[in-house]
Amino acid sequence: MAPINFLVIGLGNPILGDDGVGWIIAQEVEKHICSLRNDIEFDYLSLGGLSLMERLINYKRVIITDSVTSGEIPEGSVITFTLNNMTDLSYGHTTAAHDTSLKTALMAGRKLGAPLPSDNDIQIVAIEIRKVMEIHEGLTPRISAAVPLAVKHVLENFEND
Amino acid sequence: MTRITIDPITRLEGHGKIEIFLNDEGDVANTYFQIPELRGFERFVVGRPIEEMALLTNRICGVCPEAHHMAAAKAADAVYKVNVPRTGKMLRELLYMAFYATDHTTHFYALAGPDFIVGPDAPVAERNILGVIHKVGLEIGGKVIQMRKYGHTVVEKIGGRKVHPCTSIPGGLTKGITEEDRKEIEDMGRWAIEFAQFSLKAFNDIVLGNKTYLDLILGDIYTHHTYYMGMVDENNKTNFYDGKVRVVGPDGKELVKYAPEEYTENITERVEPWTYLKFPYLKKVGWKGFVDGADSGVYCATPLSRLNAADGLATPRAQEEYDKMYSTLGGKPVHQRLVTHWARLIELLYAAERWVELATDTEITSPNFHAIPTEKPTEGVGIVEAPRGTLTHHYWTDERGVVTQANLIVGTTNNYAPISMSIHKAASSLIKKGTVVNEGLLNMVEMAFRAYDPCFGCATHSLPGQMPLEVTIHNSDGEIVKVMKQFVD
Numbered sequence: 195m196a197p198i199n200f201l202v203i204g205l206g207n208p209i210l211g212d213d214g215v216g217w218i219i220a221q222e223v224e225k226h227i228c229s230l231r232n233d234i235e236f237d238y239l240s241l242g243g244l245s246l247m248e249r250l251i252n253y254k255r256v257i258i259t260d261s262v263t264s265g266e267i268p269e270g271s272v273i274t275f276t277l278n279n280m281t282d283l284s285y286g287h288t289t290a291a292h293d294t295s296l297k298t299a300l301m302a303g304r305k306l307g308a309p310l311p312s313d314n315d316i317q318i319v320a321i322e323i324r325k326v327m328e329i330h331e332g333l334t335p336r337i338s339a340a341v342p343l344a345v346k347h348v349l350e351n352f353e354n355d
Numbered sequence: 356m357t358r359i360t361i362d363p364i365t366r367l368e369g370h371g372k373i374e375i376f377l378n379d380e381g382d383v384a385n386t387y388f389q390i391p392e393l394r395g396f397e398r399f400v401v402g403r404p405i406e407e408m409a410l411l412t413n414r415i416c417g418v419c420p421e422a423h424h425m426a427a428a429k430a431a432d433a434v435y436k437v438n439v440p441r442t443g444k445m446l447r448e449l450l451y452m453a454f455y456a457t458d459h460t461t462h463f464y465a466l467a468g469p470d471f472i473v474g475p476d477a478p479v480a481e482r483n484i485l486g487v488i489h490k491v492g493l494e495i496g497g498k499v500i501q502m503r504k505y506g507h508t509v510v511e512k513i514g515g516r517k518v519h520p521c522t523s524i525p526g527g528l529t530k531g532i533t534e535e536d537r538k539e540i541e542d543m544g545r546w547a548i549e550f551a552q553f554s555l556k557a558f559n560d561i562v563l564g565n566k567t568y569l570d571l572i573l574g575d576i577y578t579h580h581t582y583y584m585g586m587v588d589e590n591n592k593t594n595f596y597d598g599k600v601r602v603v604g605p606d607g608k609e610l611v612k613y614a615p616e617e618y619t620e621n622i623t624e625r626v627e628p629w630t631y632l633k634f635p636y637l638k639k640v641g642w643k644g645f646v647d648g649a650d651s652g653v654y655c656a657t658p659l660s661r662l663n664a665a666d667g668l669a670t671p672r673a674q675e676e677y678d679k680m681y682s683t684l685g686g687k688p689v690h691q692r693l694v695t696h697w698a699r700l701i702e703l704l705y706a707a708e709r710w711v712e713l714a715t716d717t718e719i720t721s722p723n724f725h726a727i728p729t730e731k732p733t734e735g736v737g738i739v740e741a742p743r744g745t746l747t748h749h750y751w752t753d754e755r756g757v758v759t760q761a762n763l764i765v766g767t768t769n770n771y772a773p774i775s776m777s778i779h780k781a782a783s784s785l786i787k788k789g790t791v792v793n794e795g796l797l798n799m800v801e802m803a804f805r806a807y808d809p810c811f812g813c814a815t816h817s818l819p820g821q822m823p824l825e826v827t828i829h830n831s832d833g834e835i836v837k838v839m840k841q842f843v844d
Binding site: 207208209239240241244245248249294298299301302303305306307308329330 | 396399411414420461465483484485488493496497500503504507517518519
């Protein structure tokens with residue numbers, strides 16, 4: 195069996211409506227690729243910061259599928275970027291009473307010697323959402339319609355690899 | 356009137372905002388801690404099977420899913436009136452102790468750490484998790500990561516998944532553990548005891564050994580005299596997983612000790628027009644406003660409250676530390692809120708010791724971890740001590756076990772009134788006419804609520820995670836005259 199070097203994480207909360215889109219994207223990718231590749235691991239998480247960083251230990255490349263709330267692009271837009279291109283608004287600080295940002299957590303993890311992928315090897319594929327505080331299952335139509343494009347972006351990562 | 360706003364906006368953990376209003380003289384006129392809480396969860400679960408609650412509710416919060424899992428599981432046991440076999444109870448408690456050790460470790464090193472290890476008025480660029488690592492050294496930072504890894508591993512072995520366990524069902528669990536698992540869990544627990552003792556020593560050296568910090572902790576700024584709540588066993592010793600809820604007064608005397616199903620006779624809630632979150636208070640004492648004293652129904656449910664409400668801890672090393680804390684501070688109860696950090700570390704030691712006790716019980720690997728429910732489902736209440744306060748789940752079902760109504764009082768909600776009072780007192784004490792309101796000073800106001808380890812979690816993780824603190828100062832006309840942000844642009 196090939197070593198597991200790739201990790202795809204569906205991130206979000208599946209009971210917060212569109213916030214759960216990261217899970218849906220990852221599930222679709224897994225359906226497409228599980229019969230073709232055995233060197234990719236999938237996981238579905240509702241975590242951030244330190245706990246998310248700990249999950250990335252020992253992987254060379256990671257793709258995180260998620261929602262994003264920039265408020266600067268139209269709802270349903272698909273964006274792809276690597277973590278090193280993301281501004282760490284909370285550089286060094288806690289983002290909540292119990293946690294910090296993923297970038298800061300990664301800095302701390304690397305400082306402590308944890309084998310973590312570089313920020314350049316952590317790819318984010320996300321869909322811009324608006325409704326993030328309503329408890330329900332399922333996606334709104336505009337977000338649901340954007341899922342195939344996000345899936346395509348994720349799969350492109352594996353085409354030349 | 357001048358208005359100061361501390362806005363800990365975060366997508367990771369709900370929203371909250373501290374507003375400080377100054378009068379024309381420049382003194383604090385009033386403060387508000389507002390929480391636009393996520394709403395609708397209690398309606399969302401209606402129509403779903405009761406056995407799903409332990410899986411669904413642990414998605415409410417990204418910080419303490421294990422606590423919701425346990426409270427919901429215990430409520431489901433009560434709904435079916437089923438007694439969980441001893442091994443089932445022990446396995447759940449064992450998972451819970453590992454979670455507690457993980458959670459309390461994170462709080463002390465990542466959250467309280469910047470305040471006490473780096474310093475409350477240290478430059479912003481240093482008062483953070485990286486600053487803590489720099490100050491305590493890489494070796495200790497590595498131990499923190501190791502502690503978290505062990506905690507997650509135990510949760511996964513018993514709960515089936517890391518962080519969001521899925522094995523508790525009405526009557527017990529879906530799986531047990533093997534002897535090989537048990538041995539590994541025991542070894543990790545023994546390491547956790549050493550780590551907890553090390554952490555208490557670090558607190559002793561870094562915090563208690565520093566007169567400035569000690570004066571800050573014991574000073575009047577962070578002191579309130581309220582009732583205290585915590586779950587206890589049959590010997591009135593603190594218990595995180597099971598028992599009765601005990602409430603003691605500001606004088607330390609027991610007011611009431613109630614079983615989970617009696618919570619509505621003892622706790623009721625008050626609504627204020629300026630916030631979504633309700634203020635629970637002691638029904639028998641009554642609401643007298645945001646005030647201290649035996650006549651005020653305001654109570655506190657925190658690590659310090661749990662120790663105040665109990666007669667001790669059921670493990671030897673933790674009991675020793677418990678005695679040391681109270682003898683150092685002049686007896687029970689302790690009212691200085693920043694002592695909560697000390698209490699949290701004593702609880703960390705208790706959790707680690709209890710972890711080993713359970714892992715070495717001869718019945719822990721027994722296959723008798725589940726009892727099949729036979730009664731018709733009706734209504735049930737489950738209570739556990741979440742790290743940040745007493746957590747109550749209450750469900751009503753129809754005869755098929757489908758939820759028809761739900762009520763949740765989460766850990767931090769208990770502390771909403773005392774948190775608000777602490778913010779007001781800290782702000783009033785620190786901000787006076789002519790005071791230059793800088794980041795260090797506002798951090799000391801923020802410390803007043805951080806001691807409670809508040810959690811307004813919703814487990815939403817959309818990017819980008821934002822910083823928790825934004826300070827906006829308005830002049831008497833409401834115009835913004837200054838904005839301060841904690842992050843580095």
